[in-house]
Amino acid sequence: DAKTTQPTSMDCAEGRAANLPCNHSTISGNEYVYWYRQIHSQGPQYIIHGLKNNETNEMASLIITEDRKSSTLILPHATLRDTAVYYCIVRAINTGFQKLVFGTGTRLLVSP
Amino acid sequence: NAGVTQTPKFQVLKTGQSMTLQCAQDMNHNSMYWYRQDPGMGLRLIYYSASEGTTDKGEVPNGYNVSRLNKREFSLRLESAAPSQTSVYFCASGQRGGVTGELFFGEGSRLTVL
Numbered sequence: 001d002a003k004t005t006q007p008t009s010m011d012c013a014e015g016r017a018a019n020l021p022c023n024h025s026t027i028s029g030n031e032y033v034y035w036y037r038q039i040h041s042q043g044p045q046y047i048i049h050g051l052k053n054n055e056t057n058e059m060a061s062l063i064i065t066e067d068r069k070s071s072t073l074i075l076p077h078a079t080l081r082d083t084a085v086y087y088c089i090v091r092a093i094n095t096g097f098q099k100l101v102f103g104t105g106t107r108l109l110v111s112p
Numbered sequence: 113n114a115g116v117t118q119t120p121k122f123q124v125l126k127t128g129q130s131m132t133l134q135c136a137q138d139m140n141h142n143s144m145y146w147y148r149q150d151p152g153m154g155l156r157l158i159y160y161s162a163s164e165g166t167t168d169k170g171e172v173p174n175g176y177n178v179s180r181l182n183k184r185e186f187s188l189r190l191e192s193a194a195p196s197q198t199s200v201y202f203c204a205s206g207q208r209g210g211v212t213g214e215l216f217f218g219e220g221s222r223l224t225v226l
Contacts, residue, residue, distance in 0.1 A: 036215075043116075043202050043217025044155070087154070096162050097143055097206045097215050098170060102155040 004088045009107040018075040022088030025069040030093045037084040078110045118218035125193045125225045133188040135203030143208040144186035148199040193225045
């Protein structure tokens with residue numbers, strides 16, 4: 001499975017958009033990009049996933065570059081509750097969840 | 113809708129004691145997982161059960177055993193606890209075979225081994 005690279009930490013002002021980048025330059029054609037987040041002391045929570053098209057749900061938007069080597073998770077109006085560690089993961093279609101490798105992610109701090 | 117429920121939430125053990133962490137899910141998922149998370153680190157997979165009746169080792173299985181009791185329940189046992197097993201343990205479940213990618217986690221069990 002492809003590896004991902006994320007910045008260790010990022011800051012964002014409350015109410016502004018948070019743009020979290022992820023590099024996955026070795027991604028294969030059958031691998032999806034997944035984003036999870038972990039709010040302090042809680043279990044990780046699924047946010048969104050995509051293959052090659054941009055995706056949006058009630059939590060966030062996912063922008064994947066045309067060559068699929070990188071992606072950006074966008075929280076359009078960050079709140080204090082969005083302070084968390086965000087994990088970018090790639091996983092092949094129809095493989096078990098044991099292939100989800102949670103690295104150290106990006107620690108996002110949303111400030112007033 | 114409870115989702116994934118773990119018990120106990122907190123536990124303190126002495127070195128050499130044994131204990132079992134319980135996990136139950138009510139979403140009819142076929143796959144269940146046990147992870148541990150140490151301070152400042154990502155989650156590491158201990159054991160998983162891809163379907164009822166099967167279990168497999170993950171990245172860090174030493175010192176642990178698991179039982180997939182039925183489709184709902186997946187327990188993690190520490191036979192002889194060691195201080196190195198002090199950690200936060202998370203149970204998760206998901207439906208293998210689809211592309212939803214959504215793995216559901218419990219709230220965690222915080223274990224301290226003295």
